[in-house]
Amino acid sequence: MGIKVISVxxxxxxxxxxVPLIKELDKNKNFxxxxxxxxxxxxxxxxxxxxxxxxxxxxxxxxxxxxxLTTLTTSMMTNLEKIYLEEKPKVVLVHGDTTTTFCSSLSAxxxxxxxxxxxxxxxxxxxxxxxxxxxxxxxxxxxxxYHFAPTSLSKNNLLKEGINEENxxxxxxxxxxxxxxxISDDYSFNNDVLKKIDFSHKVIVVTAHRRESWGKPITNICxxxxxxxxxxxxxxxxxxxxxxxxxxxxxxxxxNGISNVYMLDPIDIYDSHNLLSRCxxxxxxxxxxxxxxPYLGKKVLVLRNExxxxxxxxxxxxxxxxxxxxxxxxxxxxxxxNGVGNKGxxxxxxxxxxxxxxxxxxxxxxxxxx
Numbered sequence: 338m339g340i341k342v343i344s345v346x347x348x349x350x351x352x353x354x355x356v357p358l359i360k361e362l363d364k365n366k367n368f369x370x371x372x373x374x375x376x377x378x379x380x381x382x383x384x385x386x387x388x389x390x391x392x393x394x395x396x397x398x399x400x401x402x403x404x405x406l407t408t409l410t411t412s413m414m415t416n417l418e419k420i421y422l423e424e425k426p427k428v429v430l431v432h433g434d435t436t437t438t439f440c441s442s443l444s445a446x447x448x449x450x451x452x453x454x455x456x457x458x459x460x461x462x463x464x465x466x467x468x469x470x471x472x473x474x475x476x477x478x479x480x481x482x483y484h485f486a487p488t489s490l491s492k493n494n495l496l497k498e499g500i501n502e503e504n505x506x507x508x509x510x511x512x513x514x515x516x517x518x519x520i521s522d523d524y525s526f527n528n529d530v531l532k533k534i535d536f537s538h539k540v541i542v543v544t545a546h547r548r549e550s551w552g553k554p555i556t557n558i559c560x561x562x563x564x565x566x567x568x569x570x571x572x573x574x575x576x577x578x579x580x581x582x583x584x585x586x587x588x589x590x591x592x593n594g595i596s597n598v599y600m601l602d603p604i605d606i607y608d609s610h611n612l613l614s615r616c617x618x619x620x621x622x623x624x625x626x627x628x629x630x631p632y633l634g635k636k637v638l639v640l641r642n643e644x645x646x647x648x649x650x651x652x653x654x655x656x657x658x659x660x661x662x663x664x665x666x667x668x669x670x671x672x673x674x675n676g677v678g679n680k681g682x683x684x685x686x687x688x689x690x691x692x693x694x695x696x697x698x699x700x701x702x703x704x705x706x707x
Contacts, residue, residue, distance in 0.1 A: 339368040340703050341426040345417070347377030347399070347437030350625050352385040353606055354456065355432050357514035358692040359391060367700055373420060375399050375413055375437045380580065381603050388605055389518070395420055406436060406469060413440035421448045427703065428453055428483075432511075434467075434474035442480045454481035455511060455695065458491030459624075459645035466549055466643055467624075483702075485695050487628075487686055488648050508694040509687020512628050517689045519610040520633075528604050531575075531612060539572045539617040539673070545588075545640055546579035547622045554660035555584060558620070558640055559591035561665045566598050569673060574598045575612065618677045620669065627655050628686050636677040638668055648685045 342362060346355050352374075362370035373395040376382055386393070397416045399409060413436070421429070421444060429445040431438045432455045442452050454477050461471050475498070478484065484500060486492045487510040495505050526532045534540060545558050562574055578588050578600050592598050604612070613619065613629055618636040621627070627646040630637045631654035642659045649655040658668045 339366060340428070340699070341369045341371065341424060342428050342430060342699070343371045343373055343420070343424060343426040344430045345373045345375065345437060345441040346432055346435075347375035347382065347397075348435050349378055349381035349385055349603070350623075351432045351435060351437065352382055352391075353515055353625070354511045355430070356385065356389045356391065357511050357518070358430065358455065358695060360389070361692040361696050365696060365700075367704060368696075371395070371424060371426065373397070373417075375416075375440075377409065377435060377437050384603070384605050388607065409436055410440055413437065414444050417441060417444040418447070421445060421450060426450055428699065430455060431477065431481075432456055434459065434470035434477075436469065436473060439473040439476050442477045446480045451483070452477075452481040453483040453485065453695070453699070454478065455485045456487055457481065457484035458486040458488075458493075458495045458505070460491075460494045461643040461645050463643055466641075467547055468549060483698065485691075485698075487691075490648050506694070506698050508698075509691040510628055511691045511695075512625060513632055513687045513689045514692050515606070516610055516629065516632065519607045520614055521611065524607070524611040526608050526611065528601065528608050530599050530601060531604070531608060534573060534575070534599075536615040539569075540615065541572060541574050541669075542612060542616045542619045542621070543574055543576045544579075544619075544621040544623050544626065546581065546584050547641070550622050550640065550660065551583050552587075554622075554640070555587045556591065557660050557662040558665060559588055560662055561669060562598060563591055563595060564666060565669055565673070566595050570597055572597065572617075572673065575616070576600045577604065577609070578602060618672050620665070631655065631683040632686060634683070636672065638665070638672070640665065649683065652683050652685060654683050 362368045372393040374393045375397045379400040399412050428451040430453045431441045445452050464471050484495055484505045485508050492505050492507050545555050578585055614633045619630045620638045622640040631649050637655040639655050639657045658664055
């Protein structure tokens with residue numbers, strides 16, 4: 338048997354970025370790869386798993402209505418302990434900054450199991466924004482043995498926190514690996530609405546879902562979309578609406594019935610990536626889209642007051658606009674009127690070989706392979 342590796346994740350964004358790493362592990366005879374999902378998100382996670390034919394050995398199915406961070410955390414810790422004690426893996430791989438990430442790491446630490454943190458070193462430097470993600474990734478950084486940083490900026494963040502440089506590896510971002518699976522020039526959309534969209538005209542993609550965006554920020558974002566959609570009838574807005582009812586109710590109450598605004602339930606990852614590749618620009622509070630869209634040469638207006646992807650600001654591919662209604666309106670209108678000024682596709686997050694690099698590092702550390 339090979340080196341036993343358990344990959345743990347629980348949300349759609351984690352799954353999207355762990356898929357290529359799991360695929361590479363499955364192909365490598367030096368590893369025994371086990372997948373465990375917490376299902377912190379359920380429906381959106383399942384869609385990714387089915388699209389990539391990944392069947393977890395363990396599915397904790399922890400998503401519950403009105404669960405709190407405390408109940409989610411305690412449930413994860415109890416369940417993961419049982420799995421780790423049974424499987425006794427050599428290393429646990431976690432991704433990013435979710436509650437699943439931190440709990441998987443803490444539980445592994447309690448069993449003295451090595452932890453590999455994929456997408457390590459992202460920082461907003463504000464513990465409560467994003468919440469609870471900033472705390473999750475910092476705490477995971479304390480526990481991890483291997484820090485797989487996407488960029489040199491992420492590496493520097495870890496060095497500032499006292500992480501040993503020998504344990505930090507700049508490898509790029511696995512989302513670029515995933516996009517090598519999903520993007521196609523002759524792609525045909527699965528979503529019925531997207532099938533009918535004429536992308537020879539300007540299409541703007543919008544998402545907003547983060548906890549800190551709930552309430553007034555999302556209201557401001559929707560008010561801007563309503564105003565601009567009325568001013569520019571030839572522009573179509575695709576608003577990818579999160580399943581959370583707090584988000585959905587606000588979006589629908591403001592944007593329902595506008596002819597050139599299409600509110601879509603979450604779409605599969607193939608549709609999502611190909612939509613980004615064909616749109617005019619993106620307005621979002623998502624972290625992952627700040628990586629995906631620039632790789633496709635698309636400008637992003639970031640609907641947040643901070644970003645962990647400062648590399649993209651330096652590249653000129655994202656603009657931090659916050660959630661003030663007037664500012665969002667001015668920035669969006671500027672791009673519509675004067676063009677997006679894209680510099681072409683960005684390769685800041687790697688060349689699509691991040692998963693292979695991570696596996697080579699694990700082989701070297703556990704097998705002595707050069």
